[in-house]
Amino acid sequence: MQFEHLPATQILIPLIGAVFILASRKNIVIWATVSLLTLLTFINSILLYKQVSASGIISYAMGGWEPPIGIEYRIDSVNSILIVLVSFMALLVALYARKSIEVEIVAEKRPVFYAMYLLCLTGLLGILATGDAFNAFVFLEISSLSTYVMIAMGKDKRSLIASYQYLIMGTIGATFYVIGIGLIFIMTGSLNLNDISEQINNVSTIRPILASLAFITVGISLKLALFPLHSWLPNAYTYAPSVATAFLASTATKVAVYLLIRYFFDVYGYNIVFEDYWLSMLLIILSIAAMIGASLVAIFQNNIKKMFAYSSIAQMGYITLGVAIANHSGLVGSLVHIINHALIKGTIFMAIGCFVMKLNSTTIEDFAGIGKKMPLTMTAFTIASLSLIGIPGTVGFISKWYIITGAIEKGWWWLVISIALSSLLALVYVGRIIEIAWFQEPKIKENTIRLSHEMIGVTLIASITTLYFGLNTELTVDLAKIAADSLLSGISK
Amino acid sequence: MIEISLLFLPIVIPFIASIIIKALGGNKKLRELTIIVAPLITLLSVIKLYSLDYNIKLVLFEIMPNLEIAFSIEPLGLLFATIISVLWIIASLYSIGYMNAHKEPRQDNFFFFFTIAITIAIASSLADNLFTLFIFYELLTISTYPLVTHKADAESKKSGRIYLTILLGSSLLFFLPALIYTYYLTNDLTFTSGGIFTDAYANGDIGNLGIGLLLALFIFGVAKAAIMPLHSWLPAAMVAPTPVSALLHAVAVVKVGVFTIIKIIIYIFGTDLLFKTGGSEWLIYLSGFTIITASIIALKQDNLKRLLAYSTISQLSYIVIGVAMINPNAIVGSILHLTAHATSKITLFFAAGIIYTSTGFTRISQMYGIGHKMKLTMICFTVGALSMIGIPMFGGFVSKWYIVSGALSVSNWFVISVIIISTLLNTAYFIPIIYKSFSQSSSSVSYKKVPNSMLLATIASACLTIIIFLFPEFFIEVAKNVI
Structure with a gap:
């Protein structure tokens, strides 16, 4: 059975849904529709993935306009798994969302929030699916704009500042990206990524191409919160509604990394990007600065959401590190860590959403004894935390294993030590919460709001997947290996 | 198929028991029944393993190619599993008495984590490869953390933090990179007699210095063996209730540490390779240093449990020094000491727990004259202490004998002098305790009645210490099979 329009429907379902959602005012109806969508x-996404793994790369001409003139959607082994991942996280968070949104967002804004949620999903899926440089920019903006709106809907007034901060930074990033594309377009006359990758080696002078590489790298790095371009992230994650944080933390930055990987390995190609070591070294140094610096900052946070926001910056460091190592093991590590970190941060922020609802507080001291009151949620949180540290048996262990192997293969022992050191720091800040939550007596009274079953259920399911993928690596490592193979196939060219 | 499931039983039984304990909640009678019955069945299932073929292997998960969570049996692992399950029976008896006498809160939680820890310790003894062992090594740290912090006061939380940071930290910093590097070089982590580095060494992928450095990464990564300078977690862990200190921090946890080191030296590096490259020579000096230094620190302790902790640190390094010498006799000695130290130290801890339960004393300077009222306890304590010193009639003598004869046969005078000095030091810190306890009582002390089960358990473990001396053939046989 073949559905030839799958790449298009992948994006159209949430896009069209986002418009129709606004027709209803009842939270339960909207929630059910969003969950269904x-x-x-x-x-x-699963059908699409099956199709790709069965018959190889799918090239879909949007509206029947053939590439390289028209917009091409290009699904291969790399983005098909990420599309599944993002759709899966969107589904989990949507199922989780109902009660949390009821508590955190005022009634008249709820439909808009859900619409933005779907639009953001559309944007993210679009970036993954498209094979067109400018189309990717459009989707980048769709996801960003809807994210600004979602963040601004937070209960705390500071969410407005956070949203504004992100708006400024995000726009600068997007502008850099467009300038980069402009340079590429001038030199190659094409916007189709696949086409560019063929033309790029035949340009008359390489300098504008290198400039475009710099612009695009900086632009995307802003989006993925690479240190030191991360300053928008902590506030955005902290003051956004729980649902938005859980969704963004598990998808948005990962999609940006995907775009970076795509440009590095497919569009520019290994030879241009990694020929001289300067970019690789620069990325490695920034990644390590993120892994160690952001983890250190996380240790001293009092706000639990902020702590894990900094932790996200640190974890993004692992992913960019694997990319910068740029060998097979490093890339596999990165790709697995994208999956891994999506699951972990999704679980953690969903769990935090549950706690915050019960405690009305994000201060870590107030979490004392929460383990006794909400054992299931805290168990899910603990499992995800262990995966964050990289304890064996969890998926976090697998990704670290590959990134370390990648570093060893290059003979960079100092890198191995930095990775291990950063895991230790994760142990410290995660340990602090676990200790407070499980071993202290409760200090403040929780409120009477009852958590819905689906909130706890979804959080638990997400945490169990981190264990499952830690033991059964067929779906993660094997797929990541195929993806890495295809990304690195350009080296010999 | 049946044989494979037999292999799984010693892990499954305690695991099920732990779930039953948790499920029973406050039902004390049934819980205590489970706590007594489970170790017995576990021991039976371990004994059953002796009849199995060494080639049987149970693969639970294959995580990466050649990297699986799998179990199999080999002589050393079997011996270790046997020690754990025998001492578990005794410790269960003891801990029921202890927990009731102290009216400890949250007993169901306590016994749940206790049993989980045992499950993990047994699982690590049956690990087929270093990867599996590593996983259970880490899990053991995590599962014993709630036991260390059982009291839930400020001090135990602080100790818990030290415990977790040093044990998890060292393993993530050193053990894991060493593990990955080994896998990178050999593409294999299975415990193989003769080691797995033969090819890599022959191809020149790793040289003499590399072997030494890699071993160092492993040794420092296994902080559970409490080799200095990574020993401070053990005295800190003494805030836990006495049964935990006895079974976990004298037997299960620390022994998983030295067990891992023995496994790494014999089955990962291989004795031949280490002998050829001299990669383990530095370890002799480091563990020698640990033996002496820990004994000197023990000499200055007034808190009995802390003294026992430092004594443990020193005794663990005996085991390490024996394998580090790479000499058949010394390795036999190490493996014997694994057993002898377990029974002797658990006796000492049990006795300390009885003293604490009966009188509330924790400091040695309080213990004048208690031997008159607590004759049996102090006799057991003496048995344990004499075994630690290495006096004939007690288990510790046999193992020391083998280690010394190993050192003599290679004329390693450093080791011989370390053992002589440490024997003197052991005498110097144990004998005064015994002497004080039988001297005149300085003040009037009220003695509370101690549950019989505690006394019974202490006597049983003291008897085991003597049995090891009387019938060492079994252990020597096992040890010889290993090499």
Whole structure:
């Protein structure tokens, strides 16, 4: 059975859904519709993945306009797994969302929030699916704009500042990206990524191409919160509604990394990007600065959401590190860590959403004894935390294993030590929460709001997947290996 | 198929027991029944393993190619599993008495984590490869953390933090990179007699210095063996209730540490390779240093449990020094000491727990004259202490004998002098305790009645110490099979 329009429906389902959602005012109806839509998106992504793994790369001409003139959607082994991942996280968070949104967002804004949620999903899926440089920019903006709105809907007034901060930074990033594309377009006359990758070696002078590489790298790095371009992230994650944080932390930055990987390995190609070591070295140094610096900052946070926001910056460091190592093991590590970190941070922020609802507080001291009151949620949180540290048996262990192997293969022992050191720092800040939550007596009274079953259920399911993928690596490592193979196939060219 | 499931039983039984304990919640009678019955069945299932073929292997998960969570049996692991399950029976008896006498809160939680820790210790003894062992090594740290912090006061939380940071930290910093590097070089982590580095060494992928450095990464990564300078977690862990200190921090946890080191030296590096490259020579000096230094620190301790902790640190390094010498006799000595130290130290801890339960004393300077009222306890304590010193009639003598004869046969005078000095030091810190306890009582002390089960358990472990001396053939046989 073949559905030839799968790449298009992948994006159209949430896009069209986002418009129709606004027709209803009842939270439960909207929530059910959004859940259904994300479920459809998820099913669509699985079908798409099956099709790719069965018959190879799918090239879909949007509206029948043939590439390189028209917009091409290009699904291969790399983005098909990420599409599944993003759709899966969107589904989980959507199922989780109902009660959390009821508590955190005022009634008249709820439909807009859900619409933005779907639009953001559309944007992210679009970036993953498209094979067109400018189309990727459009989707980048769709996801960003809807994110600004979602963040601004936070209960705390500071969410407005956070949103504004992100708006400024995000726009600068997007501008850099467009300038980069402009340079590429001038030199190659094409916007189709696949086409560019063929033309790029025939340009008359390489200098504008290198400039475009710099612009695009900086632009995307802003989006993925690479240190030191991360300053928008902590506030955005902290003051956004729980649902938005859980969704963004598990998808948005990962999609940006994907775009970076795509440009580095497919569009420019290994030879241009990594020929001289300067970019690789620069990325490695920034990644390590993120891994160690952001983890250190996380240790001293009092706000739990902020702590894990800094932790996200540190974890993004692992992913960019694997990219910068740029060998097979490093890339596999990165790709697995993208999956891994999506699951972990999704679980953690969903769990935090549950706690915050019960405690009305994000201060870490107030979490004392929460383990006794909400054992299931805290168990999910603990499992995800262990995976964050990289304890064996969890998926976090697998990704670290590969990134370390990548570093060893290059003979960079100092890198191995930095990775291990950063894991230790993760142990410290995660340990602090676990100790307070499980071993202290409760200090403040929780409120009477009852958590819904689906909130706890979804959080638990997400945490169990981190264990599952830690033991059964077929779906993660094997797929990541195929993806890494295809990304690195350009080296010999 | 049946044989494979037999292999799994010693891990499954305690695991099920732990779930039952948790599920029973406050039902004390049934819980205590489970706590007594589970170790017995576990021991039976371990004994059953002796009849199995060494080639049987149970693969639970294959995580990466050639990297699996798998179990199999080999002589040393079997011996270790046997020690754990025998001492578990005794410790269960003891801990029921202890927990009731102290009316400890949250007993169901306590016994749940206790049993989980045992499950993990047994699983690590049956590990088929270093990767599996590493996983259970880490899990053991995590599962014993709630036991260390059981009291939930400020001090135990502080100790818990030290415990977790040093044990998890060292393993993530050193053990894991060493593990990955080994896998990178050999593409294999299975415990193989003769080691797995033969090819890599022959191809020149790793040289003499590399072997030494890699071993160092492993040794410092296994902080559970409490080799200095990574020993401070052990005295800190003494805030836990006495049964935990006895079974976990004298037997299960620390022994998993030295067990891992023995496994790494014999089955990963291989004795031949280490002998050829001299990669383990530095370890002799480091563990020698640990033996002496820990004994000197023990000499200055007034808190009995802390003294026992430092004595443990020193005794663990005996085991390490024996394998580091790479001499058949010394290795036999190490493996014997693994057993002898377990029974002797658990006796000492049990006795300390009885003293604490009966009188509330924790400091040696309080213990004048207690031997008159607590004759049996102090006799058991003496048995344990004499075994630690290495006096004939007690288990510790046999193992020291083998280690010394190993050192003599290679004329390693450093080791011989370390053992002589440490024997003197052991005498110097144990004998005064015994002497004080049988001297005149300085003040009137009220003695509370101690549950019989505690006394019984202490006597049983003291008897085991003597049995090891009387019938060492079994252990020597096992040890010889290993090399």
